Amino acid sequence: MICSFQLAIYCNSLVKSIMVVYIPAFIYILNSYFLDVIHACIRQTLLSKVIYIAFKVISLVFYYLTLILGVPGNVFVMYVAGLMMKRTVNTVGFLNLAIADLLCCLSTLYYVTESTFNENWPYGSIMCKILTFIMVITMFASIFTLNLISLDRFVQVITPVWAQNHRSLFIARLSCATAWILASILSLPFMMLRETGNNKTYCRLYRRNEEHFELYGRLSIIRFVFGFLVPLICITTCYGLIARKLGRSHFHSGRAFRIMFAVIVAFFLCWLPYHILLLIIMYGEKSSSLVAVAVNPLSVSLAYFNSCLNPVLYVFMGQDFKSNVKLSLRRVFERVFSEEGTQMTHTTQSQQTHSLQTQQVI
Incomplete structure (x- = not known):
């Protein structure tokens, strides 16, 4: 009886100690832990928001620079290559590249409009689709045109006799037209998947269901492969074989090499973050x-910033900058778009032929 009474007293004191000491301590620790987690989440959220806003501001700066530099620069390139110079294979290629870059510069108005209206889209579904189509087609058209210019350089150097007999304006125009047609075909699915939502205030990917979203993911892979990876391999192979054929010293001293190397490197550096981040977002x-x-707005603006770089590179990379300052802009672009590659190839080929003849005589 006494033991039972003592056991009851012990249990009562244990319950009281649990209620008075242990449970409040546990609740305090639990609350403290969750408060720390909540505060950390708040800090992380605020930091992410600050980073996102900072990237948005920087991206807006890139968009405005693209418009300010790109529109007049590419219009002037089109004026010189399309109206003031004799039509050649080179001018056809650079003219098409300038047209694609100009459209790309103008399509940045989409992002400027969204930022102005606090990420709202006031112009309806049709304009949403049209601008999406323009944005994607200019990317494909630019890289396809760069591929054509690289292949043209390759043909001139590797097979100069064939190039002299078959390299013509008709083939150049037909190749550029084919590039634009292929770019249009690859751009149409992206246009169809864009739609306005939320009472027609957002121009975004229209995610009807999971299958619809997976389709966009597969299209993103196609865009990466055909709009970046395959062209990178093709262009790198072309210029690698050209360098091997001509030799390093002669290759690096050519004006045509400097210009195209700068244009191609700028294109791939500007577009690489865009493709990589898009694949990370999807997969x-x-x-x-x-x-x-959070970083995506900056990568998109950097990609579009590439469209204003080419006219600047033509001026700075075409010749020594000091000599370019003394020339008019028109004359600078005329020197850039001249058929120097063909002349260089013929000179190299004649030197090689003369060397072979000398060896045979000896």
Whole structure:
């Protein structure tokens, strides 16, 4: 009886100690832990928001620079290559590249409009689709045109006799037209998947269901492969074989090489972050996707900034900048778009032929 009474007293004191000491301590620790987690989440959210806003501001600067530099620069390139110079294979290629770059510069108005209206889209579904089509087709048209210019350089150097007999304006125009047709075909699916939502205020990917979203993911892979990876391999192969054929010293001293090398490197450096981040958003882990979404505005603006760089590169890379300052802009572009590559190839070929003849005589 006494033991039972003592056991009851012990249990009562144990319950009281649990209620008075342990449970409040546990609740305090639990609350403290969750408060720390909540505060960390708040800090992380605020930091992410600050980073996102900072990237948005920087991207807007890139968009305005693209418009200010790109529109007049590419219009002037079109004026010189299309109206003031004799039509050649070179001028056809650079003219098409300038047209694609000009359209790309103008399509940045989409992002400027969204930022002005606080990411709202006031112009309806049709304009949403049209601008999406223009944005994608200019990317494909630019890289396809760069491929054609690289292949033209390759043909001139590797097979100069064939180039002299078959390299013509008709083939150049037909090749550029084919590039634009292929770019249009590859751009149409992206246009169809864009739609306005939320009472027609957002121009975004229209995610009807999961299958619809997976389709966009597959299209993104196609865009990366045909709009970046395959052209990169093709262009790198072309210029690698050209360098091997001509020799390093002669290759690096040519004006045509400097210009095209700068244009191609600028294109791939500007577009690489865009493609990588888009694939991470579509297929990456959730944490990686969130980071990619925050950085994405900057990568998009950098990609479009490339469209204003080519006219600047033509001036700075065409010849020594001091000599370019003394010339009019028209004369600078005329020197850039001249058929120097063909002349260089013929000179190299004649030197090689003369060397072979000398060896045979000896």
